Amino acid sequence: MHAITVTEAGGPEQLQWSEVDTPTPAAGEVLVKTIASGVNRADLLQRQGHYPPPKGISEVMGLEATGTVVELGPGVTGISEGDEVVCLLAGGGYAEYFVVPQGQCLALPKGVDAVTAAGIVEVAATVVSNMDHVGLKPGETFLVHGGAGGIGTFAIQYAKALGCKVITTAGNERKLEHCRQMGADLAIDYHDDWVAAVKEATAGDDFPHKGVDVILDVMGAKYLEMNVDVLAIGGRQVTIGLQGGRKGTLDFGKLLNKRATVTATSLRFRPLEQKAEICQRVAEVVWPMIADGRIKTSPETRIPLPEARRAHEQLDGGDNVGKIILVAP
Template sequence: MDAVIVATPGSIDALELGELPTPQPKPGEVLVRSVASGVNRADILQRKGHYPPPRGVTDTIGLEASGIVEAVGDGVTRWQPGDEVVALLAGGGYAQYFVAPAGQLIAPPPGIDLVTAGGLLEVAATVVSNMDVAGLSAGETLLVHGGSGGIGTFAIQYAKALGCTVVTTAGTEAKLQHCREHGADIALDYHGDWVKGLSDATDSKGADVILDIMGAKYLELNIDALARRGRLVIIGMQGGTKGTLNIGKLLQKMGTVTATSLRFRSEKEKAAICARVVDVVWPLIGDGRIKPSPETHIAFRDVRRAHELLESGDNVGKIVLVHEAQ
């Protein structure tokens, strides 16, 4: 089968198209022919050698994909060949075929085609699972960093659907406007003093929950931005992995700092998260309260261009690799 191969981790040039054996589904697994593969920041980290897959998982990049069920392993009764599915993966999405545990497959949301759906599940699962961890509830204020990206765009809309006030950061006026158009109450330029901007917007209270993609670079600033009993959830490392934390300030605020990853959760946990997406998120998409992020569709063979665009910071919304019809 066609697949993206990274023989030696490194720059965009490390991405090569090649041939790999088509995987076969083990008991409880499903083989899927890919239609589209979502592109995520974690893919860039893996390409560079900074985010290896869990033990026993293929080293082919790709944490989400959509497609058509090709075959099922022993014990699988929920899915049949020909079914349309989207998948939450620990790896393997950048390929013509992939296998996934049956519980990590769900049908696409009603009215959404498979190409668009190929970039939805990782975003939805990330936001929902982390907002559950944080206990975000109606009436609270959520601060979302990187509001114009796929996760940010989704998180803004999800929090608004919950009845929250949403503050977000972005780097250009066009991206700030994108955030406002998708429901952000306050959009702040991260080049400026966004901590003060948040304080002014919340009458000095701060954010009850912060969803952070930056990591080390924003750690101290995020603590400054937290409200009393606030919860910081770190889901990315774009700003580095090692920072300093003023524990005294965190104690004064009675705050919580959590770091999470979907990729390293158990199969059972991932299946539960996928089920929650079906129960909670798909209806919000169905009734229009959440609209899929703007998408840039790039042919699978042009995977280098997809990574180049994501790394440039110029993209708004989600990038999806589209496989040729087979």
Template sequence: MRAVIVEAPGDVDVLTLGEADTPTPGPGEVLVRTVASGVNRADILQRQGHYPPPPGVTDIIGLEASGVVERVGEGVERWKEGDEVVALLSGGGYAEFFVAPEGQLIPPPPGVDLVSAAGVLEVAATVLSNLRVGNLAHGEVFLVHGGAGGIGTFATQYAKALGAVVAATAGSEDKLRHCREHGADFAFDYHGDWVSALKEATGGADVILDIIGAKYLEANVKALKKRGRMVVIGLQGGVKGTLNLGLLLSKQATISATSLRFRPAAEKAEICAAVEAQVWPMLGDGRIRLSPETRIAFDDVRAAHELLSGGSNVGKIVLVH
């Protein structure tokens, strides 16, 4: 099968199209012919050598994809050849075929074509599972960084659907407008004093979803309300920061860090089922709208990585096979 091959970590030029063995579905697994693959920042980190796959998982990049069931393994009950599916993967999405456990496949959202659907599940599963960790409740203040990206756009709308007051940060007027258009009550330029602006507007955040990491650690703690919760899901701003534990203690605040990729298969299956039950209806009735989407041909995978790395992209990038 055709696949994106990375022989050694590096810049976009290490992404090459080559041949790889077509995977064989084992018991409880499904082989899917890929229609489209979602592109995520984790893919860039893996390409650079900073985010290796879990043990035993293919080293082919790609954490989400859509396609048509080609073959099912022993014991698979829900799926049959020809079914359209979207998949939450630990790897392997940048290929002509991929294998996934039965429970990590769900139908595409209602009214969404398979290409667009390729860029929805990983984002939805990430947001749903991590707002559970943050215990976001109706009426609380929610802050998401990177509000114009795939995660930020989805998290803004999902938190709004849960009844939260939503704030987002972004780095340009166009991106701030995007945040507001997708439901943010407040949008702050991260080049300025967004902590003071947030506190003035809302009194601070009850829950923060953070994709930045070390660079924003101290500022995030300052931005939290008493008994606030911060969930770290990305490290774009580095892995080591300083933390005023006295301030954290005085606020009785909590910092959590999670990775969807390394969760057990049973846990991922439960999250996928929750997405299908809770999030897909929100997409069906318009409470959540899809992010703006850029479609790029599979053969131009380098261009997709360059666009995402460049920082100008708004919304989701999808590779079309």
């Protein structure tokens, strides 16, 4: 088979369409012939050498993909050869075939084609598991940074579907308008003083109280102090990305006075049983929201899998809106 390989850590030019061995499914795994694979910012970090896969996992990038089951490993039940599945992966999706634990395979959401579905499961699993983790509740105020990306587009809609007020940040008017169309109550250009804008907005009658109850943060260190500044009493921040750096400073006095929580999680390195539970949660909660229109799929750019370099260049460029999906030959 062929897969996207990385000659050495670096830029998109390091991505190559190479011939590699086809993987063999182990006990509890299935072999899937790829239809499409979603592109995530974590893939860019892996390409740069900053986010290696867990031990024993394929070095090939790709955290989500759809395909057709072609072989069952020992002990697999409930899945048949020929089934179309959407899969949460720890790696391996940028290839013509991949192996995946049975518990991380889901039937495609109703009404969504297999290519589009390849860009849903990783963002859905990330957002749902983290909102469960911090206990986002109806009527609360929710802030997500990077609202025009895959995570942001989904998170805005998911929080609105739960009955929350939603604030987001993005980098230009085209992206801000996309966030509004997805349901954001307030979309702020992060080049401006977004902290002041959040404080002013949440002090008004349109929001339940002063400050933000839950923040889904992809920035890490750069926004740490600013995020805590806009948290409400009892607010919770969960960090899932480090686009703004790894090491920051924090005024624990402010955190203490607000009785607030700052936490961080990673989906890729969780135990298999936890990933299976998260996938089941996505099927139970998110798939019905997609079926009845409460959550719409992201705008998408489809690029042939052998041209993954172009996909990474587009995501690296900063102007992308929605999801980039690699389509297998």
